[in-house]
Amino acid sequence: MDPASSPTRILFVCLGNICRSPAAEAVMRSVVTKAGLASQIEVSSAGTIGYHVGARPDQRMRAAATSRGYQLESRARKFVPEDFESQDLIITMDEENRNAVLGQAHAASHKAKVWPFCKFCRHHQETEVPDPYYGGPEGFERVLDLLEDGCQGLLDHLELEKAEE
Numbered sequence: 001m002d003p004a005s006s007p008t009r010i011l012f013v014c015l016g017n018i019c020r021s022p023a024a025e026a027v028m029r030s031v032v033t034k035a036g037l038a039s040q041i042e043v044s045s046a047g048t049i050g051y052h053v054g055a056r057p058d059q060r061m062r063a064a065a066t067s068r069g070y071q072l073e074s075r076a077r078k079f080v081p082e083d084f085e086s087q088d089l090i091i092t093m094d095e096e097n098r099n100a101v102l103g104q105a106h107a108a109s110h111k112a113k114v115w116p117f118c119k120f121c122r123h124h125q126e127t128e129v130p131d132p133y134y135g136g137p138e139g140f141e142r143v144l145d146l147l148e149d150g151c152q153g154l155l156d157h158l159e160l161e162k163a164e165e
């Protein structure tokens with residue numbers, strides 16, 4: 001990637017922005033930092049509902065993430081249509097999130113920025129990152145397994161894209 005060009009901005013989106021997308025943000029930041037690309041890839045997250053705006057990530061998600069070495073520092077915010085302009089890639093956790101985001105996209109160029117997270121997974125067959133909110137601790141571990149797979153896949157995809165430019 002060219003350090004002189006402006007950073008690629010990636011926004012992860014789930015429903016509440018307190019479980020899956022803040023964890024995706026932390027896992028991706030870790031992957032990007034380890035690759036030495038922190039100045040070239042900016043990562044953040046948002047939710048399609050505003051119910052938890054301003055809240056820290058869910059304590060159960062933080063605990064599971066911390067035990068794998070990820071710090072979840074974000075505060076919940078709601079996805080806004082302006083994100084279509086400010087972000088380069090908008091990556092949704094499940095079909096409901098994807099439909100909620102696409103429902104706010106009016107330009108083809110905006111729709112083209114929206115991708116399902118699981119498209120980037122290479123070792124898991126799931127098509128969605130399941131919502132862990134109403135389940136047990138194993139659901140949070142499952143989320144992290146998928147996120148670690150897909151974030152590495154996403155980084156490789158971005159590096160390949162840049163190499164082909």
Ligand code: 4NP
Pocket residue numbers: 014015016017018019020021047051131132133
């Ligand atoms: P997230 O999980 O979308 O991964 O942040 C949820 C958080 C909150 C709720 C549902 C899912 N909720 O119903 O409040």
